[in-house]
Amino acid sequence: MSAVPTHSFAPSAIRESSLVKITGLGFDWLMAILSAVFVGGLFLDGWAHNHGKVDQSFFTPWHAFFYGGFLLTAGVLVGVVLLNRSRGYSLAGAIPGGYRTSLAGLFVFAAGGVGDLAWHTAFGIEEDVEALFSPTHLMLGIGIALIVTGPLRSAWNAKGRSADWRNLGPALLSVSLLISTFTFFMLFSHPVTQVVAGRLHRHFNNDVGVVAGMLGLIVIAGLLLGPVLLLLRRWRLPFGSLTLIWGLNTLAMTIIDYEEPQQFWMGGAMLVGAILSDLLLFRLSPSDDRPGPLRIFAFTAPILLFGAYFIALMATEGTQWSVHLWSGSIFLTGIAGLLLSYLIAPPALPMDGEMMG
Numbered sequence: 001m002s003a004v005p006t007h008s009f010a011p012s013a014i015r016e017s018s019l020v021k022i023t024g025l026g027f028d029w030l031m032a033i034l035s036a037v038f039v040g041g042l043f044l045d046g047w048a049h050n051h052g053k054v055d056q057s058f059f060t061p062w063h064a065f066f067y068g069g070f071l072l073t074a075g076v077l078v079g080v081v082l083l084n085r086s087r088g089y090s091l092a093g094a095i096p097g098g099y100r101t102s103l104a105g106l107f108v109f110a111a112g113g114v115g116d117l118a119w120h121t122a123f124g125i126e127e128d129v130e131a132l133f134s135p136t137h138l139m140l141g142i143g144i145a146l147i148v149t150g151p152l153r154s155a156w157n158a159k160g161r162s163a164d165w166r167n168l169g170p171a172l173l174s175v176s177l178l179i180s181t182f183t184f185f186m187l188f189s190h191p192v193t194q195v196v197a198g199r200l201h202r203h204f205n206n207d208v209g210v211v212a213g214m215l216g217l218i219v220i221a222g223l224l225l226g227p228v229l230l231l232l233r234r235w236r237l238p239f240g241s242l243t244l245i246w247g248l249n250t251l252a253m254t255i256i257d258y259e260e261p262q263q264f265w266m267g268g269a270m271l272v273g274a275i276l277s278d279l280l281l282f283r284l285s286p287s288d289d290r291p292g293p294l295r296i297f298a299f300t301a302p303i304l305l306f307g308a309y310f311i312a313l314m315a316t317e318g319t320q321w322s323v324h325l326w327s328g329s330i331f332l333t334g335i336a337g338l339l340l341s342y343l344i345a346p347p348a349l350p351m352d353g354e355m356m357g
């Protein structure tokens with residue numbers, strides 16, 4: 001954590017300018033690590049639900065770890081705000097840069113936790129897909145997303161930081177945790193947890209299942225790629241960034257619903273896809289001011305990820321999907337990525353009298 005002065009000509013800011021404020025890169029690293037413990041508790045609780053380790057009580061070891069991670073993260077953030085406040089900063093000035101939204105997320109999560117206790121007491125413990133969509137669980141998810149993105153907002157607003165691992169590490173971990181929170185609530189359609197298109201998973205082999213599987217792949221592709229494209233609007237990412245962001249998420253998704261050995265093969269294949277995407281990113285150096293390479297990357301990276309998945313699927317369990325279906329599914333994930341790239345780097349607006357070709 002660093003000590004930085006506050007620069008302003010306002011009288012209150014002048015009084016604060018000589019005080020030591022806890023904020024900056026060191027605090028970002030601390031919050032990123034604590035957030036990883038917090039989200040790890042979420043996945044531990046999800047694993048317990050998926051493997052019959054819970055009963056009808058709210059008070060379980062899994063909830064204790066999950067909510068303990070929240071209390072630890074919240075305690076550090078609130079403690080730093082109070083410490084900065086005790087050093088003479090105003091309440092707004094005492095909040096580390098980028099963490100005002102995280103502070104709001106603490107209250108959202110706390111409200112969801114209290115509501116979750118009441119919900120479980122009134123309606124019992126949710127099971128399977130319903131556990132992902134109860135109102136209180138969705139509120140918890142929103143709170144988590146707001147909390148864990150503090151290091152990302154801090155890095156985004158910082159000036160003069162070089163785009164290396166030391167400076168961007170907390171932001172990259174933050175994005176991986178955000179994506180993992182998203183995909184946690186999409187367990188029912190993630191290719192590793194549900195083995196989409198698997199020969200032995202018959203619910204994906206009828207007409208409705210095929211459509212659900214293809215749509216699930218497109219949604220997961222968007223959740224994985226969207227935040228990465230946002231990062232590329234701000235930085236040229238250091239090599240290995242995608243291996244961390246997507247690899248950590250893939251590992252978490254592989255473990256949370258692990259039932260069969262082939263899931264590790266398919267998770268490993270997606271990790272290989274992430275590494276190949278890293279090489280592609282390094283080669284193309286895409287950015288919002290270089291839309292051509294950005295669109296190539298946005299189209300190709302999902303194809304590498306999900307192409308690797310289908311290769312591993314066919315080498316293990318196999319698929320009953322025709323070549324038209326599985327190849328088209330891979331292609332559609334690339335189309336989804338390409339369309340997302342137009343939100344990050346939209347075409348230039350025409351000047352008066354000009355027409356789009």
